Amino acid sequence: ACSKLEYVVPIPLAQGLPALASISVSSCGALKQVFGMPYEQNGVQHHSSLLLPSLQDLELDWLRNLTSFVPQNYIVKAPSLKSVKANVCSKVINFPIQQANNQLELTLKETGLSAFKELLCNTKDLVLHNIGDHKNLVPDLVDLEHLDGLTSISINKWSSGECLVDASQIMMKFKCNGQPPKCFLQNLKILRVVDCEKISEIFRIDDGIESNARYLPNLKFVEIRECPSLEYFFPHTSIGGFSHLEEIKLVGLRTLKSIVGENNFLEAPTLKILYIRGCSAFTNFTFHKEIKKCVFL
Incomplete structure (x- = not known):
């Protein structure tokens, strides 16, 4: 822990670190930037990029005053970046990292998601813990297209979240301006939602809005x-099927009525x-075919 450190590495020195593969910074209460400019150059306007060609892992932990990764007007190019973890970095507002391999794992705990929008387009696995006072992930925090490349989402302890995607809000926006999306989270394969007390549905879709879009195909x-508070995975039956779905685990969902619509047919x-435990309102569930393993507790 370095209580008075305001940045870790000066930009001029960082330019000469082509082999830097990992960065881990923790418990530096005064830290404002990971890469900063020396004081004598602070008054100069800089418009430049920082190339970190070998950087693969970045971990930032308990940096309560961190506001940005680099100074204003800088862009970081990290083409090899594979993992970014930020824990309790609640003041971050600017994280301009360009990463090109579309295989990033992004983990945020008590850290604002909106500052990481540029990384989301190349993120494969997204893990979120306690992401703040927002009612939905899309569109309040990020736009739908930011999540198109995701193959897995894990959301934990989101105390104010009511739904993952407010499709009704998105559809109304497109109804007034342009074509609605044809698919929601088209590449997503894994979805985990744990300990989110206000979530009432994963996708919010108003019955009055017509949509031929596909959801989680x-x-x-x-x-x-x-x-x-979860009652439905989807609120009505116009969703269609899940042609690739292999495993469902539902635990401690005492108000869950069904997965799709009100007829409990999947x-x-x-x-x-199919593993179901502690879902007392969940009854009369039917499928197309026999399941290899089915547990109701």
Whole structure:
């Protein structure tokens, strides 16, 4: 811990670190930037980029005054970046990292998501813990297109979240301006939602809004635990089927009535495992075919 440190590495020195593969910074209460400019150059306007060609892992932990990764008007190019973890960095507002391999794992705990929008387009796995006072992930925090490349989402302890995607809000926006999206989270394979007390549905879709869009067409695995307000995965039956869904785990969802609509019929021809525990309102569930493993507790 370095209580008075305001930045870790000066930009001029960082330019000469082509082999730098990992950065880990923790418990520096005064830290404002990871890469900064020396004081004698602070008054000069800089418009430049910082190339970190070998950087793969970046971990920032308990940096309560961190506002940006680099000074204003700088862009970081990190083509090899694979993992970014930020824990309790609640003041971050600018994180201009360009990463090109579309394989990034992004983990944020008590850290604002909006500052990381540039990284989201190249993120494969997104893990969020306690992401703040927002009612939905899309569109309040990020636009739908920011999440198109995701293959997995894990959301934990989101105390104010009411739904993951407010499709009704998105559809109304496009109804007034342009074409609505044809697919929602088209590449997502894994969805985990844990301990989110206000979530009442994963997708919010108003019955009055017509949509031929597809929802989670490649979903394989769903795990939802301890979400006491959840009533439906989707609120009505015009969603269609889940042709790739293999496993469902539902635990501690005492108000859950159904997955799709109110008829408790799920079109999931490849489903292999269904695990349900502590879902007392969930009854009369039917499928197209016999499941290999089915547990109701």
